[in-house]
Amino acid sequence: MHQVRLLPHNITFPADGQETVLQAALNAGVAFPNRCQVGACAMCLCRKRSGEIRYQLEPMLTENEQAEGWIFACQxxxxxxxxLQLD
Structure with a gap:
């Protein structure tokens, strides 16, 4: 089980590594921005400040966006x- 800290609100919630970050947030009652939950709308786009993630399917992010830490929480x-930092 991993801990996810969401800035700037400093909210912490657990994530088991088998569910998406977005699903873990919603399961914990965190109001995380989302709409489509499949990486098409970019509502859940946030910046990873530290830690490691994995994707089942690579998201539609440029190499530059990935280097800057952008991730799709739904994937x-x-x-x-x-x-993670919500802007």
Whole structure:
């Protein structure tokens, strides 16, 4: 089980690594922005400040966006504790 910290609200919730970060947030009662839950609308786009994630299917992000830490929470699964930034 991993811990996800969501900035700037400093909310923490658990993620088991088998569910997406978005699903873990919603299961914990966190109001995480989302709409489509399949990576098409970009509502759940956030920046990973620390930690490791994995995807089952690679998201539609450029190499530059990925290098800047952008992730789709609806597609990303935690591989470690995470710190995420909502803008």
């Amino acid at each position: 990303a699964m935690a591989r470690s504790d995470l710190v």
